[in-house]
Amino acid sequence: MKFHHVSGGITAAKGFIAAGIHCGIKKNKKDLSLVFSETPATAAGVYTKNRFQAAPVVVTREHVSNGSARAIICNSGNANACSGQQGISDARRMAEVTAESLNIAVSEVVVSSTGVIGEYLPMDIVEAGIRNIAGQLSPEGGQDAAEAITTTDLVSKETAYKLEIDGKTVTVGGMAKGSGMIHPNMATMLAFVTTDIAITPELLHKALTYTVDRSYNLITVDGDTSTNDMVIVLANGTAGNSIIAEENEDFHRFRTILQRVNTELSQKIVRDGEGATKFLEVTVKHAASFTDGKKLAMGILGSNLVKTAFFGEDANWGRIVSAMGQTDVEFFPERVDVFLGDLQVTRDGQGLRFDEAHAKKVLQEKEISITVDMKMGDEQVTAWGADLSHNYVTINASYRS
Amino acid sequence: MKFHHVSGGITAAKGFIAAGIHCGIKKNKKDLSLVFSETPATAAGVYTKNRFQAAPVVVTREHVSNGSARAIICNSGNANACSGQQGISDARRMAEVTAESLNIAVSEVVVSSTGVIGEYLPMDIVEAGIRNIAGQLSPEGGQDAAEAITTTDLVSKETAYKLEIDGKTVTVGGMAKGSGMIHPNMATMLAFVTTDIAITPELLHKALTYTVDRSYNLITVDGDTSTNDMVIVLANGTAGNSIIAEENEDFHRFRTILQRVNTELSQKIVRDGEGATKFLEVTVKHAASFTDGKKLAMGILGSNLVKTAFFGEDANWGRIVSAMGQTDVEFFPERVDVFLGDLQVTRDGQGLRFDEAHAKKVLQEKEISITVDMKMGDEQVTAWGADLSHNYVTINASYRS
Numbered sequence: 118m119k120f121h122h123v124s125g126g127i128t129a130a131k132g133f134i135a136a137g138i139h140c141g142i143k144k145n146k147k148d149l150s151l152v153f154s155e156t157p158a159t160a161a162g163v164y165t166k167n168r169f170q171a172a173p174v175v176v177t178r179e180h181v182s183n184g185s186a187r188a189i190i191c192n193s194g195n196a197n198a199c200s201g202q203q204g205i206s207d208a209r210r211m212a213e214v215t216a217e218s219l220n221i222a223v224s225e226v227v228v229s230s231t232g233v234i235g236e237y238l239p240m241d242i243v244e245a246g247i248r249n250i251a252g253q254l255s256p257e258g259g260q261d262a263a264e265a266i267t268t269t270d271l272v273s274k275e276t277a278y279k280l281e282i283d284g285k286t287v288t289v290g291g292m293a294k295g296s297g298m299i300h301p302n303m304a305t306m307l308a309f310v311t312t313d314i315a316i317t318p319e320l321l322h323k324a325l326t327y328t329v330d331r332s333y334n335l336i337t338v339d340g341d342t343s344t345n346d347m348v349i350v351l352a353n354g355t356a357g358n359s360i361i362a363e364e365n366e367d368f369h370r371f372r373t374i375l376q377r378v379n380t381e382l383s384q385k386i387v388r389d390g391e392g393a394t395k396f397l398e399v400t401v402k403h404a405a406s407f408t409d410g411k412k413l414a415m416g417i418l419g420s421n422l423v424k425t426a427f428f429g430e431d432a433n434w435g436r437i438v439s440a441m442g443q444t445d446v447e448f449f450p451e452r453v454d455v456f457l458g459d460l461q462v463t464r465d466g467q468g469l470r471f472d473e474a475h476a477k478k479v480l481q482e483k484e485i486s487i488t489v490d491m492k493m494g495d496e497q498v499t500a501w502g503a504d505l506s507h508n509y510v511t512i513n514a515s516y517r518s
Numbered sequence: 519m520k521f522h523h524v525s526g527g528i529t530a531a532k533g534f535i536a537a538g539i540h541c542g543i544k545k546n547k548k549d550l551s552l553v554f555s556e557t558p559a560t561a562a563g564v565y566t567k568n569r570f571q572a573a574p575v576v577v578t579r580e581h582v583s584n585g586s587a588r589a590i591i592c593n594s595g596n597a598n599a600c601s602g603q604q605g606i607s608d609a610r611r612m613a614e615v616t617a618e619s620l621n622i623a624v625s626e627v628v629v630s631s632t633g634v635i636g637e638y639l640p641m642d643i644v645e646a647g648i649r650n651i652a653g654q655l656s657p658e659g660g661q662d663a664a665e666a667i668t669t670t671d672l673v674s675k676e677t678a679y680k681l682e683i684d685g686k687t688v689t690v691g692g693m694a695k696g697s698g699m700i701h702p703n704m705a706t707m708l709a710f711v712t713t714d715i716a717i718t719p720e721l722l723h724k725a726l727t728y729t730v731d732r733s734y735n736l737i738t739v740d741g742d743t744s745t746n747d748m749v750i751v752l753a754n755g756t757a758g759n760s761i762i763a764e765e766n767e768d769f770h771r772f773r774t775i776l777q778r779v780n781t782e783l784s785q786k787i788v789r790d791g792e793g794a795t796k797f798l799e800v801t802v803k804h805a806a807s808f809t810d811g812k813k814l815a816m817g818i819l820g821s822n823l824v825k826t827a828f829f830g831e832d833a834n835w836g837r838i839v840s841a842m843g844q845t846d847v848e849f850f851p852e853r854v855d856v857f858l859g860d861l862q863v864t865r866d867g868q869g870l871r872f873d874e875a876h877a878k879k880v881l882q883e884k885e886i887s888i889t890v891d892m893k894m895g896d897e898q899v900t901a902w903g904a905d906l907s908h909n910y911v912t913i914n915a916s917y918r919s
Contacts, residue, residue, distance in 0.1 A: 169843035169851045169867070199839060201852070201868045234836035235869030344840055421822070421906075422914055429915025435635035438600060439745055442570035450570045451602070466570070467602045468636030505822075507911050513823060514830025 118280065120374050126259035126275030127152055129290030130313040132355040135258035137265030140246025142194035142232070142239060147265035149246045152189040152309060153219060153254050158353035160186035160227070161322035163329050165346035171198035172208040173228040174347060180212065180224045184318025186351060189309050190215040191229035191266050192243060193294070196305060198234045198344040207238045214244050218251035227349050231268055231294060231305035234344065263292035266307055270294055274385040280374045282367050283358035287314045289374045293382040295389075305345040306333065308382050314371055315354035316361040323364075324372045325350050332379035335411065335500035336387045337418050350375070387501045392509030395427050395485055400499045402490045409446045409491075410498030416444040417487065418502030427485060428504040432476035434462040437487065454490040458482070519681065521775050527660035527676030528553055530691030532714040533756040536659035538666030541647025543595035543633070543640060550647045551666035553590040553710060554620060554655050559754035561587035561628070562723035564730050566747035572599035573609040574629040575748060581613065581625045585719025587752060590710050591616040592630035592667050593644060594695070597706060599635045599745040608639045615645050619652035628750050632669055632695060632706035635745065664693035667708055671695055675786040681775045683768050684759035688715045690775045692751075694783040696790075706746040707734060709783050715772055716755035717762040724765075725773045726751050733780035736812065736901035737788045738819050751776070788902045793910030796828050796886055801900045803891045810847045810892075811899030817845040818888065819903030828886060829905040833877040835863040838888065855891040859883075 128135045132155045140149040162181040164174050180186055190211055197204045212226040230238070263273040277290030295306035316324075329348055354360065361368050388396055399417050404410030417423055420440035426433040434455050442450065455463035458479035462471050479485065529536045533556045541550040563582040565575050581587060591612055598605045613627040631639070664674040678691030692711035717725075730749050755761065762769050789797055800818050805811030818824055821841035827834040835856050843851065856864035859880035863872050880886065 167840060167843035168845075168847075168849065169839050199836065199851075199864075199868055201866075234840070344843060421910075425911050425914035428911065431915065435600065438570050439568060439635070442568035442745060444569075446569075448569065450600075463600075465602075467600055505911060507908050509822075510826050510829065510906060510908050510911060513826035514832065 118370060118373055120278045120280035120377065123277045123279050123288060125277050126263055126290050127292045127309060127311050128256050128259035129277030130288040130311045132156055132313055132353045133311045134254040134256050135262035136250050136253040136255065137258065137261030137263070138246065138250050138253060140249065141242040142192055147261065148192055148194045149250055150191045150262040150265035151250045151254060152262055152311065154187040154311070154351055154353040156353050156355065157185060158187045158351040159184055159316060159318045159321050160349065160351050161318060161325040162347055162349045163326055165343060167344050169199060169344045171196055171230065171345040172200055172204035173197055173230045174345060175205060176208040176212060177227050177229065177347060180226060181349065183224065185225060186227050187221060187225045188215055188219055189227040189229065189349060190247060191307065193231050193266055193268050195230060195232040195236055195238050196234050196345050197230040197238050200235065200237055203237055207240055210240060211243060211247065214247045218248050229307055229347060231266065231307055231345055259290070259292065266292065266294045268294065271389050274382055276378055276381045278374050278377055280370060282314065282370050285356045285358045287356045287358060287371065287374070288312060289378050291378050291382055293386055295386045305343040306386060307346070308333065308348040308379070310350040310375070310378055312350065312352045313355040314352050314361065315356065315358050316352050316371065320361055320368055321350060321352050324368070324375050327372060328376040328379045331376060332383040335414065336383045337415055337502045384501055387503055390503040392506045392512050393503030394506050395504040396483060397427060397502045397504065398484065398486045398499060400486065400488045400497065402488060402497050403492050403494060404496040404498060405494035407496050407498060410496045411500065412444045412446050413441050413489065413491070414498050414500035416440050418500055421505055424505035427480070428506045430477065430480040432457060432462060432480060434468060437489070438463060438466065441489065448491050448493055452492040456488040458486055519771060519774055521679045521681035521778065524678045524680050524689060526678050527664055527691050528693045528710060528712055529657050529660035530678030531689040531712045533557055533754045534712045535655040535657050536663035537651050537654040537656065538659065538662030538664070539647065539651050539654060541650065542643040543593055548662065548666035549593055549595045550651055551592045551663040552651045552655060553663055553712065555588040555712070555752055555754040557754050557756060558586060559588045559752040560585055560717060560719045560722050561750065561752050562719060562726040563748055563750045564727060566744055568745050570600060570745045572597055572631065572746040573601055573605035574598055574631045575746060576606060577609040577613060578628050578630065578748060581627060582750065584625065586626060587628050588622060588626045589616055589620055590628040590630065590750060591648060592708065594632050594667055594669050596631060596633040596637055596639050597635050597746050598631040598639050601636065601638055604638055608641055611641060612644060612648065615648045619649050630708055630748060632667065632708055632746055660693065667693065667695045669695065672790050675783055675790070677779055677782045679775050679778055681771060683715065683771050686757045686759045688757045688759060688772065688775070689713060690779045692779045692783050694787055696787040706744040707787060708747070709734065709749040709780065711751040711776065711779055713751065713753045714755065714757040715753050715762065716757065716759050717753050717772065721762055721769055722751060722753050725769070725776050728773060729777040729780045732777060733784040736815065737784045738816055738903045785902055788904055791904040793907045793913050794904030795907050796905040797884060798828060798903045798905065799885065799887045799900060801887065801889045801898065803889060803898050804894055805892050805897040805899060806895040808897050808899060811897045812901065813845045813847050814842050814890065814892070815899050815901035817841050819901055822906055825906035828881070829907045831878065831881040833858060833863060833881060835869060838890070839864060839867070842890065849892050849894050853893040857889040859887055
């Protein structure tokens with residue numbers, strides 16, 4: 118399948134305009150982002166599974182549940198989480214002011230927030246900001262919008278691809294924020310994707326959940342899940358393809374390009390993990406099922422002992438097998454092979470005498486691939502994570518104060 | 519219930535003798551420990567749930583399954599884990615040589631190992647060591663035995679208590695090793711308990727699993743579970759009480775004293791967590807069930823974000839509620855209260871404006887209690903953990919090399 122990278126991020130797809138401004142929640146940096154589809158759009162979302170759901174998550178869930186939305190208003194600097202009834206009212210008010218300014222229905226607005234937990238939004242500033250940003254939307258606004266949703270991210274994150282579907286050029290673009298979950302009160306992982314494909318809400322939701330399971334749900338920096346996480350996709354049908362209403366070849370082509378965008382955005386999040394010195398890619402081969410493979414890969418990437426070993430460039434395969442063993446996945450330890458890069462360190466559950474110089478070479482790289490072969494079935498799962506460094510501790514020990 | 523601390527550790531109970539020696543697995547430190555009941559004893563054990571089970575765990579499980587055992591042979595310096603068929607043969611051989619030296623049945627021997635993973639035991643040294651240590655058993659050997667099972671522990675860990683049961687003095691004593699799970703290849707948590715009470719194997723097992731759930735299973739340093747963990751209790755009936763064969767008052771008195779020993783040993787393990795600068799005690803009040811309370815408490819103590827916040831003496835209650843929210847426990851966020859020491863920081867799921875100077879005072883202490891009130895039911899669970907420090911990263915980044 119031939120698809121091409123294009124510029125523009127969230128505004129790469131036809132009919133989407135955006136802006137990002139400083140409205141005053143943060144001291145200096147951009148803190149308000151707006152994305153708008155010039156025509157009605159179908160929408161789908163997935164949300165944090167944390168039982169503490171921030172107010173904007175509650176409101177957005179309601180609005181997207183009917184399968185349509187055409188604006189995304191997102192502030193950074195304040196998460197509007199653990200903010201009670203006042204928080205819910207404030208999130209609703211953000212949607213109302215956005216709807217008024219864009220002359221659309223309130224239920225067409227996605228509301229999102231990221232930043233410190235437990236404080237109320239400065240609503241006078243936010244309302245003025247929304248009225249202001251609504252006048253600044255443009256097809257070139259993608260990069261500003263991407264910057265305005267960041268908090269302690271070192272870089273803003275966007276990407277876009279195009280592909281022929283049904284004889285038409287379909288574009289999928291997106292932006293994301295998050296430095297893994299390593300930024301405590303600003304831990305939120307947000308991703309917004311726009312596309313000009315024509316697709317039913319049901320299939321858009323299906324494509325979204327499938328690709329999220331294989332992207333954002335396969336990354337971990339420290340295993341913590343924020344109260345504000347959401348991934349939203351809007352599809353406005355401007356590409357002119359016959360609407361995708363079943364799981365045909367067009368659907369699979371679309372899902373592939375959506376997967377590419379989501380995988381790329383999720384990897385950008387891991388790479389931006391502050392304190393991270395290594396980008397770890399774990400591939401589990403021959404797992405009995407996708408779920409098993411995911412649990413094993415995430416088990417390895419989630420172990421502090423594994424993470425510190427990679428920070429220390431230490432070929433400690435014992436920690437890798439032990440991390441797999443403590444998941445609830447059924448497998449036969451006596452079958453497991455482990456490779457660091459191209460170097461096999463474990464065969465059939467037992468350590469091999471390996472060339473330490475070779476291991477050192479693999480471990481000194483910034484990007485390290487770890488492959489485990491379970492010899493159980495036919496599934497293969499790849500997941501991504503970061504090491505655990507002194508700097509992680511420094512950042513997180515002193516965040517709030 | 520009046521029970522008294524006594525000295526002697528694993529040899530405090532009548533009829534138990536022990537020794538600890540250096541046999542040569544480690545360079546200088548004691549590395550072989552033997553505990554022996556002069557008369558037959560009932561036995562019960564709980565073992566690591568890690569799918570990679572070290573050879574001694576496999577062999578001990580077999581031996582203890584009939585409810586009797588009277589010797590514990592344990593080496594440190596080599597875990598005999600991920601060692602394949604050779605490892606199983608070596609563990610069996612340790613039991614055989616111990617049985618020969620003590621003139622008991624092979625099935626009466628508990629075998630245990632702790633140390634590096636993936637290397638074979640130096641069996642000539644181990645066999646000579648076993649024959650040697652069998653001649654050095656004494657009622658004063660408890661402390662040497664406790665030293666000989668340690669690896670990178672900073673201190674050896676033992677305790678013992680006595681209590682009147684059925685008009686007789688019953689003693690329960692034990693020793694443990696482990697610095698939490700923070701020592702990678704030497705991550706093992708071992709605990710051995712001896713008592714002179716008379717009790718059936720079934721009720722001994724029942725008391726053990728109940729108390730382990732409320733002690734070793736309520737501590738965490740970094741969430742990793744070793745391949746070698748075991749807790750074994752031997753009861754030789756020398757105290758002279760009528761044998762406990764039902765869950766009567768005597769059973770509950772015994773369980774209480776066993777709980778005290780196991781709780782104390784497990785706390786000693788957390789306090790010895792290398793890199794730990796804080797001892798954290800989390801109490802979950804009014805949980806809907808014990809399981810819920812445990813998951814919530816362990817969720818808080820297992821979060822890297824919570825752990826680094828306490829290392830940084832940062833009153834970051836948002837991380838505490840978020841850590842609870844990401845467990846699979848059902849509760850109402852809008853009911854949750856959080857206290858740091860005696861300072862309430864969250865009421866009904868929302869942050870309170872609290873006195874930062876007061877918070878600072880609480881957080882500067884070496885021991886910090888965190889209390890959360892779920893307002894869901896009547897269960898109360900307390901669990902213990904440590905913070906996550908720079909030193910944790912240093913220790914674990916460079917362990918193997």
